[in-house]
Amino acid sequence: MIFYDLAHERYSVRKFSDRPVEEEKLGRVLEAGRVAPTAVNFQPHRILVVRGQGMEKMKKATPYTFGAPLMVVIGYDENESWKSLQGLDAGIVDSTVVTTQLMYAAWEEGLGSTFVGHFDEETLRKEFDMPDFFHPVAMLPLGYAAEDCRPHPKLHYSRKPLEETVFYDTLKDLKPAEGRRKK
Numbered sequence: 001m002i003f004y005d006l007a008h009e010r011y012s013v014r015k016f017s018d019r020p021v022e023e024e025k026l027g028r029v030l031e032a033g034r035v036a037p038t039a040v041n042f043q044p045h046r047i048l049v050v051r052g053q054g055m056e057k058m059k060k061a062t063p064y065t066f067g068a069p070l071m072v073v074i075g076y077d078e079n080e081s082w083k084s085l086q087g088l089d090a091g092i093v094d095s096t097v098v099t100t101q102l103m104y105a106a107w108e109e110g111l112g113s114t115f116v117g118h119f120d121e122e123t124l125r126k127e128f129d130m131p132d133f134f135h136p137v138a139m140l141p142l143g144y145a146a147e148d149c150r151p152h153p154k155l156h157y158s159r160k161p162l163e164e165t166v167f168y169d170t171l172k173d174l175k176p177a178e179g180r181r182k183k
C-alpha cells in the first residue's frame, strides 16, 4: 500500500476476531521493527511476544487487550539506550519509533493493532519476569479486526488542521493549549 494511503486508512482496532495470526505475517511485522531507526543505531529495544495463556496474564496488566490473539510489548534495555545532553533516555523514543513501525507494518499485512500506553508496570513486570534494566514503554494488541470493528467515532476522526500544529520559521505565535497544560 502507498504510505500516504496507509497513514490515512489505519485506525486503532479495538475489537479482534479469533482468527490466529500466521507466523510468517508476525515475522514480517517484527522484521519491520528490526530495521526501525534508533538513536545512534544503538537498538536498545526489546520485544516480548505474548500469546495463548499469556494473554490471561496480560489482562491483569492492562484493560486494553481487546480480545486480541496476541500482544507485543515494546521496551528497552537501559544499558544500551542513548542518553541525550538534556538527560532524556532515548530508549523511550526508540521504543516508540519501533512500535509505530510495527503498527504500520501490521496494517500492511491486513492486521489491526492499537498503540497501548496504559498498563500497570508492576503487574507486567511480575507476570512476565521482566528484569530491572528492561523498561516497558508500549504494547500492541495484534490480530485480525472483528467484522464489525469500526474506528472509534470520537477518537479517530478528529484531527487538528495543519495550521494548528505546524509553524514556519518562528514559534513566536505559539500559544499554550487551553485546558491540558499542567500547572
Ligand SMILES: Cc1cc2nc3c(=O)[nH]c(=O)nc-3n(C[C@H](O)[C@H](O)[C@H](O)COP(=O)(O)O)c2cc1C
Residues within 6 Å of the ligand: 010, 011, 012, 013, 064, 114, 115, 116, 117, 118, 119, 151, 152, 155, 156, 157
Ligand atoms: C502514546 C499513545 C498511548 C496510547 N494509549 C492507548 C491506550 O492505553 N488505550 C487505547 O485504547 N488507545 C491508546 N492509544 C491510541 C489512541 O487513543 C489513538 O491512536 C488516537 O485516539 C487516534 O485514533 P486512531 O489511532 O484510531 O486514529 C494510544 C496512542 C498513543 C500514541
